[in-house]
Amino acid sequence: MEKKMMMMILLPFLLVSVSVCSTAASTFNNVSTISFDEGYVPLFGDFNLLRAPDGNSVRLVLDRYTGSGFISSSLYNHGLFSAKIKLPSDYTAGVVVAFYTSNGDVFEKNHDELDFEFLGNIDGKPWRFQTNVYGNGSTNRGREERYNLWFDPTRDYHRYSILWTAKHIIFYVDDVPIREVVRSEEMGGDYPAKPMALYATIWDASTWATQGGKYKVDYKYAPFVSEFKDLVLHGCAVDPIQQVSSSGCSEKEADLESADYAVITPDRRTAMSNFRQKYMYYSYCYDTLRYSTPPPECVIVPEEKIRFKDTGRLKFSSGHGTHHRRSKRRSRVSKVAAQNQAKEI
Ligand SMILES: *[C@@H]1O[C@H](CO)[C@@H](O)[C@H](O)[C@H]1NC(C)=O
Numbered sequence: 001m002e003k004k005m006m007m008m009i010l011l012p013f014l015l016v017s018v019s020v021c022s023t024a025a026s027t028f029n030n031v032s033t034i035s036f037d038e039g040y041v042p043l044f045g046d047f048n049l050l051r052a053p054d055g056n057s058v059r060l061v062l063d064r065y066t067g068s069g070f071i072s073s074s075l076y077n078h079g080l081f082s083a084k085i086k087l088p089s090d091y092t093a094g095v096v097v098a099f100y101t102s103n104g105d106v107f108e109k110n111h112d113e114l115d116f117e118f119l120g121n122i123d124g125k126p127w128r129f130q131t132n133v134y135g136n137g138s139t140n141r142g143r144e145e146r147y148n149l150w151f152d153p154t155r156d157y158h159r160y161s162i163l164w165t166a167k168h169i170i171f172y173v174d175d176v177p178i179r180e181v182v183r184s185e186e187m188g189g190d191y192p193a194k195p196m197a198l199y200a201t202i203w204d205a206s207t208w209a210t211q212g213g214k215y216k217v218d219y220k221y222a223p224f225v226s227e228f229k230d231l232v233l234h235g236c237a238v239d240p241i242q243q244v245s246s247s248g249c250s251e252k253e254a255d256l257e258s259a260d261y262a263v264i265t266p267d268r269r270t271a272m273s274n275f276r277q278k279y280m281y282y283s284y285c286y287d288t289l290r291y292s293t294p295p296p297e298c299v300i301v302p303e304e305k306i307r308f309k310d311t312g313r314l315k316f317s318s319g320h321g322t323h324h325r326r327s328k329r330r331s332r333v334s335k336v337a338a339q340n341q342a343k344e345i
């Protein structure tokens with residue numbers, strides 16, 4: 001009963017469509033895409049990785065036997081990692097779709113990682129997602145932010161992008177930069193600095209993904225299918241063993257830094273700030289119980305800060321948060337998930 005009431009209160013709120021970004025959808029229009037076989041190989045659950053005949057799209061499936069994933073064939077020393085993604089619909093509690101860069105296979109103890117993690121939900125409740133940044137094994141210093149989306153990510157494809165340069169990291173949803181991390185000296189090794197590969201996975205994260213594990217994957221609704229297309233890998237591919245940049249790297253770095261999407265124009269900054277005001281519901285930067293001094297890259301925005309409690313969660317959060325437990329459980333669901341260090345927040 002209570003839950004139903006909550007939904008009735010929540011739904012209209014969530015359905016209010018707020019225009020986060022009014023600029024034309026053009027940021028990534030000119031970016032060249034590559035086929036699956038040009039850039040990627042299966043990572044696990046090969047039977048559940050379904051390539052389209054044209055090679056430009058791929059489906060990752062989770063069923064009761066396994067999830068699935070793919071990985072870029074190369075590691076990149078900085079890059080733009082991007083894909084159009086459509087998430088599974090209906091009941092998806094416990095399901096996680098992750099789109100991230102990592103070098104955890106090469107550096108087990110001090111890996112770097114940049115994450116988009118999409119968290120499934122019970123029927124009628126929207127997907128949420130989080131971003132995270134790890135550098136040089138900083139897994140005990142999580143830098144999670146969690147958000148809602150301004151659209152239903154199961155209905156259409158939307159572009160999700162991670163830009164990583166020597167100067168900054170930008171997470172994009174479509175044309176909206178939703179998070180920027182500017183490299184600062186104080187961040188030290190916590191700023192990702194070693195070549196990374198791109199990973200995309202779908203897996204069972206029943207223990208934490210939806211309301212702290214309250215709702216598990218229900219295989220009655222399987223298979224859970226996520227679709228990826230228009231894949232983009234820009235950057236300097238480096239030898240994973242030697243990790244030496246090939247000679248073309250400085251040129252590619254320059255290309256990356258001078259690209260349109262590497263610039264947060266005033267319009268984009270406005271869109272970013274609107275997004276964060278309306279859709280961000282957790283930020284480590286405002287979680288003073290966790291970090292009495294915010295980590296050095298945090299830009300404390302007074303209008304944002306006022307919305308958050310000491311826990312970094314929304315003050316007037318409707319439902320989520322109130323019954324959350326804090327836990328640092330790590331998912332060991334798959335080889336990849338193990339590196340994901342996903343923490344419940
Ligand atoms: C996109 O490409 C077209 C043709 O190559 C070019 O004319 C246009 O200026 C480019 N737009 C951007 C935003 O780079």
Ligand SMILES: *[C@@H]1O[C@H](CO)[C@@H](O)[C@H](O)[C@H]1NC(C)=O
Pocket residue numbers: 110136188189190
């Ligand atoms: C990264 O971690 C390694 C191993 O813990 C350490 O030796 C190295 O100094 C660190 N690098 C940076 C830039 O902090």
